[in-house]
Amino acid sequence: MPEKTPVSDILAGEAAPGCAKKDPILVADHVSRHFGGLTAVDVAHVEIPRGSITALIGPNGAGKTTLFNLLTGFDKPNTGTWTFDGQSLGGVPAFKVARRGMVRTFQLTKALSAMTVIENMRLGATGQGGENVFASVIRPLWRGREAEITEQAEGLLARFKLDTKRDDYAGSLSGGQRKLLEMARALMTRPKMIMLDEPMAGVNPALTQSLLEHILSLKDDGTTVLFVEHDMHMVNEIADWVIVMAEGKVVAEGPPSTVMNDQAVIDAYLGAHHDVDLGTIEGRLEVAEEMDSEAVREEAEEEAEAAGIPVEHATPDAEATPAKTPRKKPAAKDEVTP
Numbered sequence: 001m002p003e004k005t006p007v008s009d010i011l012a013g014e015a016a017p018g019c020a021k022k023d024p025i026l027v028a029d030h031v032s033r034h035f036g037g038l039t040a041v042d043v044a045h046v047e048i049p050r051g052s053i054t055a056l057i058g059p060n061g062a063g064k065t066t067l068f069n070l071l072t073g074f075d076k077p078n079t080g081t082w083t084f085d086g087q088s089l090g091g092v093p094a095f096k097v098a099r100r101g102m103v104r105t106f107q108l109t110k111a112l113s114a115m116t117v118i119e120n121m122r123l124g125a126t127g128q129g130g131e132n133v134f135a136s137v138i139r140p141l142w143r144g145r146e147a148e149i150t151e152q153a154e155g156l157l158a159r160f161k162l163d164t165k166r167d168d169y170a171g172s173l174s175g176g177q178r179k180l181l182e183m184a185r186a187l188m189t190r191p192k193m194i195m196l197d198e199p200m201a202g203v204n205p206a207l208t209q210s211l212l213e214h215i216l217s218l219k220d221d222g223t224t225v226l227f228v229e230h231d232m233h234m235v236n237e238i239a240d241w242v243i244v245m246a247e248g249k250v251v252a253e254g255p256p257s258t259v260m261n262d263q264a265v266i267d268a269y270l271g272a273h274h275d276v277d278l279g280t281i282e283g284r285l286e287v288a289e290e291m292d293s294e295a296v297r298e299e300a301e302e303e304a305e306a307a308g309i310p311v312e313h314a315t316p317d318a319e320a321t322p323a324k325t326p327r328k329k330p331a332a333k334d335e336v337t338p
């Protein structure tokens with residue numbers, strides 16, 4: 001398994017929102033997207049380091065998925081320019097973005113679930129997300145390349161241990177197997193950079209380690225990985241670099257060990273928990289658990305001690321829910337856990 005990339009290999013100067021990288025594969029400037037009166041994304045500048053694993057984190061509604069959609073050509077920005085591997089990509093449609101080496105994964109749609117695993121893989125060769133299945137099937141790219149595409153697909157299925165599922169309907173796969181299929185089909189275009197949208201959502205905890213290893217193996221192959229994830233344990237475990245968004249902007253950047261204790265990050269998460277009573281120690285501990293943040297946890301525990309409240313009392317289910325276990329986002333409705 002690859003070691004974490006040292007910060008000195010990633011960073012060109014000081015770690016700060018929008019900071020320069022030594023070898024960025026993606027550089028974006030003034031990217032904004034408005035939905036009516038709502039500003040979903042308003043990123044002044046961001047750089048993604050080549051050959052590393054970068055996590056994009058932030059509270060719900062921070063704009064992470066919208067930014068993914070913009071950069072990969074699945075949505076159009078109101079303003080902004082960006083380059084990928086030195087080439088301008090603004091305004092380039094999604095399937096061409098994929099051919100230039102940048103792909104994103106998609107949760108399996110109904111149409112894709114009704115196709116077999118191998119058909120999904122063949123479709124991945126077109127760089128389509130799955131919304132326009134029938135148009136992509138007839139793309140001229142197919143002609144004369146079917147045997148080659150099938151061979152490549154079978155190789156990837158073997159790598160992701162899905163070869164025994166080759167002719168099963170994708171909809172019959174477990175949550176973890178679906179995530180592997182999403183990753184495998186994205187690799188059909190042999191991308192330089194892969195963008196994973198919540199790779200851990202809906203995955204049985206027993207399969208998370210194997211999924212993490214598959215993601216690390218992408219880096220081992222020299223592929224740049226950018227992923228959106230709410231599972232902070234995963235972020236700590238595999239990310240070399242973390243970019244934090246809140247209210248459409250990049251609010252912090254750095255290696256996982258420092259970002260989780262950054263005041264701007266803590267504020268962004270705390271501010272997002274309107275449903276949690278942050279005036280209580282229980283509320284603070286709940287947020288600490290979600291962020292996997294020692295700093296927030298220690299602060300809340302100190303407060304509990306000062307107030308003479310035993311921490312076990314402040315967290316009645318502390319034993320049932322170990323502090324290091326982050327809360328998971330619920331699985332998508334159509335996902336079946338193994």
Ligand SMILES: Nc1ncnc2c1ncn2[C@@H]1O[C@H](COP(=O)(O)OP(=O)(O)OP(=O)(O)O)[C@@H](O)[C@H]1O
Pocket residue numbers: 035038039040058059060061062063064065066067
């Ligand atoms: N097509 C759309 N039409 C209107 N508003 C949208 C649309 N897509 C996203 N938004 C809004 O833009 C904001 C950013 O959403 P986005 O899904 O990018 O956030 P996110 O950080 O990915 O959130 P989550 O972690 O919950 O997936 C939200 O307020 C969302 O409601």
